[in-house]
Amino acid sequence: MRLAGSVSRxxxxxxxxxxxxxxxxxxxxxxxxYPVAHSRxxxxxxxxxxxxxxxxxxxxxxxxxxxLEEAVRQFQRTGGKGxxxxxxxxxxxxxxxxxxxxRASTAGAVNTLSFRENEIYGDNTDGIGLLRDLVVNLxxxxxxxxxxxLGAGGATRGIVGPLLEMxxxxxxxxxxxxxxxxxxxxxxxxxxxxxxxxLDAVPVSEPYDVVINATxxxxxxxxxxxxxxxxxxxxxxYDLSYSLHPTPFCQWALxxxxxxxxxxxxxxxxxxxxxxxxxxxVRPDTKPVLKxxxxxx
Numbered sequence: 187m188r189l190a191g192s193v194s195r196x197x198x199x200x201x202x203x204x205x206x207x208x209x210x211x212x213x214x215x216x217x218x219x220y221p222v223a224h225s226r227x228x229x230x231x232x233x234x235x236x237x238x239x240x241x242x243x244x245x246x247x248x249x250x251x252x253x254l255e256e257a258v259r260q261f262q263r264t265g266g267k268g269x270x271x272x273x274x275x276x277x278x279x280x281x282x283x284x285x286x287x288x289r290a291s292t293a294g295a296v297n298t299l300s301f302r303e304n305e306i307y308g309d310n311t312d313g314i315g316l317l318r319d320l321v322v323n324l325x326x327x328x329x330x331x332x333x334x335x336l337g338a339g340g341a342t343r344g345i346v347g348p349l350l351e352m353x354x355x356x357x358x359x360x361x362x363x364x365x366x367x368x369x370x371x372x373x374x375x376x377x378x379x380x381x382x383x384x385l386d387a388v389p390v391s392e393p394y395d396v397v398i399n400a401t402x403x404x405x406x407x408x409x410x411x412x413x414x415x416x417x418x419x420x421x422x423x424y425d426l427s428y429s430l431h432p433t434p435f436c437q438w439a440l441x442x443x444x445x446x447x448x449x450x451x452x453x454x455x456x457x458x459x460x461x462x463x464x465x466x467x468v469r470p471d472t473k474p475v476l477k478x479x480x481x482x483x
Contacts (some may be wrong), residue, residue: 188233201483214265215465216245216467218257219272226428226479227270230458233478236471242267254278262301268465269299270458274311276340283308291428295343296426298461309464312344315457316398316426317352323452323476326396326422329354334416335359335399336385336435337365341426345398346370348380350353358394360385386411397454399425399435419445426450452476 217227223246231244231432247269254275259282271279280286283296287309287346290296296308310483320326331354336341338361349357357380361367369383374380383389383392394416401410411433423439428449430438439447455476463469 209264212241212243213267214243214245215268215270215395216261216263216266216443217245217270217272218247218254218261218275220248220274222246222272225272226431226454229477229479230455230475232373232461233472233475234459234462237470237475238462238466238468240466240468241368251278254283258282258299258306258414261302262306266301268301268461270296270461271299276344280307280308282430289313289344289347292347293343295340297340297344298464299336300464309461310344311457311460311464312341312453313346314460315346315453315455316345316424317348317359318472319450320396320424320458321352323456324422324448328354328396330355332392333357334388334394334397334413335400336398336412337361337402338363338370338408339384339402341361341467342370343373343398345400345426345475346374346380347377350374350380353378355379356381358383358389360388360413385413388416390414393421395420396422396424397429397439399423399433403429403433409438412438416440417442417444420448421445423447424450426453451475451479 217225225246228246235242264402276297279296284305285307290308290310291375293310296310298309298356299312300307314406329352332371333354338359359367359370360383362385364384371380371382390413405435421444423444425433425435428451433449436447455472459470
């Protein structure tokens with residue numbers, strides 16, 4: 187199989203047989219974000235394509251918020267098949283979608299776009315990606331647990347519903363701006379025990395079992411006021427961000443005695459696999475890909 191590189195928005199690949207050269211159009215996909223240079227999605231989707239025998243191209247697309255609609259429409263007009271959407275566009279792209287999946291509609295945020303017959307289909311694979319990493323890859327039991335999520339942005343919108351389906355004892359959303367956390371509580375309160383608080387006023391009667399960082403501290407190097415009393419050595423600290431080195435949140439967790447601080451490589455691969463399945467109709471094996479990108483990182 188020949189896999190085209192992401193050298194152009196209009197890539198044409200060549201498949202050669204003895205004495206014959208055939209021109210084929212390569213299906214185009216990509217990830218839109220701002221920033222986006224750190225993304226490992228092109229590597230992951232290339233590995234998925236090689237594993238499953240698919241021909242595709244996957245691009246990094248740096249798009250400022252004010253250019254989002256124009257960029258999405260342009261990608262669609264020029265034959266693009268699908269997009270992953272990352273920070274800070276997951277909520278903004280919601281209004282561009284013609285057809286929403288149930289999980290995207292519930293979340294009010296979209297991270298996967300598919301273009302079919304001049305219409306845009308939106309889905310959200312963040313929640314299933316996180317659950318597969320926590321439950322399948324890491325063996326975490328979530329029922330009856332006390333969960334704290336730091337941040338109330340687009341990523342949090344995608345994971346709250348699936349986490350509540352696992353029947354935790356309580357799920358608290360902490361955010362600098364209380365109203366944004368309260369908006370999510372109103373959105374998800376019918377689905378399970380969920381509460382809101384300010385990031386600097388997290389209620390702690392006992393350490394949380396799971397603390398999930400969904401803030402974007404990694405991108406600016408800033409460390410938010412994480413609640414020290416919320417963690418113990420037994421707490422699982424999970425950062426939705428990923429990096430070549432421990433993220434500020436994971437570093438903070440380790441410095442405060444947490445034995446298990448995990449970056450979001452697994453969620454990244456698992457949510458990408460779900461997107462790949464939506465686009466290509468085949469589900470790749472994530473374990474070798476996760477191992478490979480962890481080594482290469």
